[in-house]
Amino acid sequence: MAVGDRVRGRGAALLRAYAPGGDRPLGGYARALTVYASVVAGAGAAVLLTGRQLPSRVGLGDVVLISVATHKLSRLVSKDAVTSPLRAPFTRYDGPTGAGEVAEEVRHDASGSRHVFGEMVSCPFCLAVWVATGLTIGLVFAPRATRLVATCFTAVAGSDFLQMAYAAARHADTHH
Template identity: 65%
Template sequence: MTDLKAKATRLRRAYAPHEHRPLGGYVLAMGAYAGATAMIAGLVRASRRSVPERPATVDVVLLSIATHKLSRLLSKDAVTSPLRAPFTRYARPVGSGEVMEEVRDSGSPTRHAVGELLSCPFCLAVWVATGFTGGLVLAPRLTRLVATALTAVAASDFLQMAYATAQQAAEGGEE
């Protein structure tokens, strides 16, 4: 075990000699993702549900927008910050109810990797999309219902931003 730790330390130092990169934490995160994916595949197999040869285009669009929204809600929304707080530290607001957070420097590669995952909507989207995709096979009606609600919220967000921009433009034209 000590030999394995020494090899991991050498690899980390060779990979990023001037910056701390939690490679061990990333390995654990990838393992957790692989485990979650295997669990979904096992549930699909045990349920004997058929996997579609090709998802419907409407489902791909619906899940894409829902994945975007849920990933942002989980990784950036001020209200969901208690979920990220053990792994991140508040930095500043960034508008539209979102916050910028920094990963906590705890010395734990796993905690660091989880902090990066939970504060990055792009990173989290892979997990969310995998969950939605599994849900589309295991519980398609419920998954579409949840995805529809998240898609409606995403559309509402864009309309709110468009309204605010139009309002600012109108107020700026009166001066």
């Protein structure tokens, strides 16, 4: 038996053991992990090749800025009605969820790639890893531009919070 056949056989057995009767695209997840690891390794190699120094520490201000920007950018891409054309090849519209956001169902495919990508672009938690990684890499290679972009998305998140607080206050005021 060829090595490729043995690997495929073990992969199929692993999938059956992991999700008996289920449809879990482990191969697609493995490809996504490979892409993510390649991006991180590529960024690490670029740091070495360019002679850049990694920061000895990241300031609390940057951590908060990147955290809030990651939250907002992840929700914007994964849930916002306006960005639904980006997700449409990988998801199906399920309905509105309020505050300009939509619910979507992930599409399935034989290879699992569409399903995995659909999960990543429609799940703010899944997408946040990629966004935070990109913004963190940006702090190394273009800190000023990264802080400017992160500030924009942090301001939008703050505005969203204020919009919701205003709506809640108006609702409470009309019910008293």
